[in-house]
Amino acid sequence: MSTAGTQIPQDADTASQTTLIPHNQQPLVIRSYPSQSQLEKSIQHAAAAQEKWARLPLSQRIAIGRGFMEEFGSMRDEIPLELTLQMGRPVSQIPGEVRGMLDRADYMLNIAESSLADVSLTNTDKPGFRRYIKRVPLGVVLVVAPWNYPFLVMINSVLPALIAGNSVIIKPSPQTPLAAERFASAFHKAGVPRDVLQVIHLSPELTSAAVKHPLVDFVSFTGSVAGGRAVDIAAAEASGFKGVGLELGGKDPAYVRADANLDYTVGELVDGAMFNSGQSCCAVERIYVHESIFDDFVARFAEITKKYKLGDPTEPETNLGPVVSVASAERIRKQVSSAIEAGAKALIPEDLFTVAKAGTAYVAPQVLVDVNHTMDVMMEETFGPVVGIQKVNSDDEALALMNDSPYGLTASVWTDADANADSQEAFLRLADELQAGTVFLNRCDFLDPALAWTGVKNSGRGISLSKFGYDQLTRAKSVHMKIKI
The missing domain is CATH 3.40.605.10 (Aldehyde Dehydrogenase; Chain A, domain 1)
Known part of the structure; x- marks a missing residue:
């Protein structure tokens, strides 16, 4: 491009x-x-x-x-x-x-x-x-x-x-x-x-x-x-x-608060990260999850990801296609391998997606934990079906990490704002302080034509x-x- x-x-x-x-x-x-x-x-x-x-x-x-x-x-x-x-x-x-x-x-x-x-x-x-x-x-x-x-x-x-x-x-x-x-x-x-x-x-x-x-x-x-x-x-x-x-570009973050409805939130975020093989400027590329629900969230997220059908995109049953080019696929694989070498843990076995081979544009979806901001996978745009998930202990820690990025296109917060007035107030505070062109509550990767589409920073x-x-x-x-x- x-x-x-x-x-x-x-x-x-x-x-x-x-x-x-x-x-x-x-x-x-x-x-x-x-x-x-x-x-x-x-x-x-x-x-x-x-x-x-x-x-x-x-x-x-x-x-x-x-x-x-x-x-x-x-x-x-x-x-x-x-x-x-x-x-x-x-x-x-x-x-x-x-x-x-x-x-x-x-x-x-x-x-x-x-x-x-x-x-x-x-x-x-x-x-x-x-x-x-x-x-x-x-x-x-x-x-x-x-x-x-x-x-x-x-x-x-x-x-x-x-x-x-x-x-x-x-x-x-x-x-x-x-x-x-x-x-x-x-x-x-x-x-x-x-x-x-x-x-x-x-x-x-x-x-x-x-x-x-x-x-x-x-x-x-x-x-x-x-x-x-x-x-x-x-x-x-x-x-x-x-x-x-x-x-x-974007390196769009999501924050899952302790009171988020996981039955709804997990599937939405998997789709926000993996749709179009993650090739969206506003795809979810990094997720911060409150420590009290971290293990449950990660387990559910990985389980849904494993069920994707990666293959020939002209076949009607395929729901995850190749990335745009072999060069793009190699760049994504390198980012993942570099994160693993630096201590990240991959949760999706590669043998679940046998079509994803070197020399092709097929990239297996991957979920990484034990990630941090020294890794490119949490700081540089991936533009592929890969997401890093990091544990946080408070809104303030999540906010600092979400803003610790050269990008600022969209950000999303997931919380039970409908039933809990305090959660809605917490979201509004985060929305004011997040450095992003669009801030979502309980949704992601969506453009409403009535709203201005814009970004900050890079x-x-x-x-x-x-x-x-x-x-x-x-x-x-x-x-x-x-x-x-």
């Missing part, structure tokens, strides 16, 4: 990318990169088309957004296998992403008029004056999209950018090119002009060139910390001062979803009228 690089290759017109199927490492599709001159023309066309698109009444752009939902919904039967072959998630779990994407689109369309409406100051105007604040589009928005949840992430920025009157260029991950093409196809069928929304497959060098281009006004990047840093540097090197939204900056997602993709323009002279 990195976009590092600054020089444009002379042979970019002949360069290409190949998407490998994660579970068998066979080539799926090949996409060619444009030449420098072709990229230049595409960006110029996007800028020219944006001016006309922005003049279209908001109500018509919203209607086109509704048409996109219908077009995309009509494709729902074609999407699961196609996406599984690209990134490896079990085919039975893909429909959830389609539903979630449509739900987010629906919400963002519902709030578009109010979010983009002029802010009138008539209540405080002096006689003879009128003042108001408009939200106007930025221009050309470059969306650098990831592979792990391509539809869910693209909708967060692409739809509000278009509805607000911007044109959009999507640079998809090489792992999920077909997802971006299908996504754009639904918008085009709904009435978005092709120059207003383009999918362009780019090398790292060409991505950097696009970020720096003077006609690109904003960059929305989702991916690794290293990739985000490269985008930020490239944007800073460009002429002018363009905006950059960065949604980066998890990035900027906002998507909610009213504030529209704010990020527009700028304020003040109008000050002296009517009587």
Whole structure:
């Protein structure tokens, strides 16, 4: 997902990318990169088309957004296998992403008029004056999209950018090119002009060139910390001062208090750690459990984890697929082995998952105890089906450990807040002090489109979803009228 690089290759017109199927490492599709001159023309066309698109009444752009939902919904039967072959998630779990994407689109369309409406100051105007604040589009928005949840992430920025009157260029991950093409196809069928929304497959060098281009006004990047840093540097090197939204990594913690309902909590946290093979920026990667329930929690957690069916993601009974690549699998295995060498204890026997072999993208799920913050498995993003569980003796110790991280995307607290007023008060205190963009009570790994999606520290900056997602993709323009002279 990195976009590092600054020089444009002379042979970019002949360069290409190949998407490998994660579970068998066979080539799926090949996409060619444009030449420098072709990229230049595409960006110029996007800028020219944006001016006309922005003049279209908001109500018509919203209607086109509704048409996109219908077009995309009509494709729902074609999407699961196609996406599984690209990134490896079990085919039975893909429909959830389609539903979630449509739900987010629906919400963002519902709030578009109010979010983009002029802010009138008539209540405080002096006689003879009128003042108001408009939200106007930025221009050309470059969306650098990831592979792990391509539809869910693209909708967060692409739809509000278009509805607000911007044109959009999507640079998809090489792992999920077909997802971006299908996504754009639904918008085009709904009435978005092709120059207003383009999918362009780019090398790292060409991505950097696009970020720096003077006609690109904003960059929305989702991916690794290293990739985000490269985008930020490239944007800073460009002429002018363009905006950059960065949604980066996570090492999201969960804290299970002594009064948590384990019949509910354990299964939820196993799913929060293992779904999509742990390949989510907001997956639960470290868990802190009160010492009074630690042994019971760990035993239950390991027992559920052992029951996963790791295998061919195209088979309907599989509920845990491969990670995205062999290189990713080797990195995850190394992190686990390093933790074990440093004293961690692995609770899941590897022989339960015989398909997970070196040289493949299959990684066995693993639960580690006797972990601490000297280990990478508790400090650095894993992005795999692995979780470390650590014992704590108080809310204060849990809070200190949860905040002891370079990341800050989400955090969750699990406690019986419904029946116990003291537990709810304890949660609210933790919510105030946790260094995270989102704090959950008794749930995890979920994006509510009504809430701002944002991070702190190395998890990035900027906002998507909610009213504030529209704010990020527009700028304020003040109008000050002296009517009587």
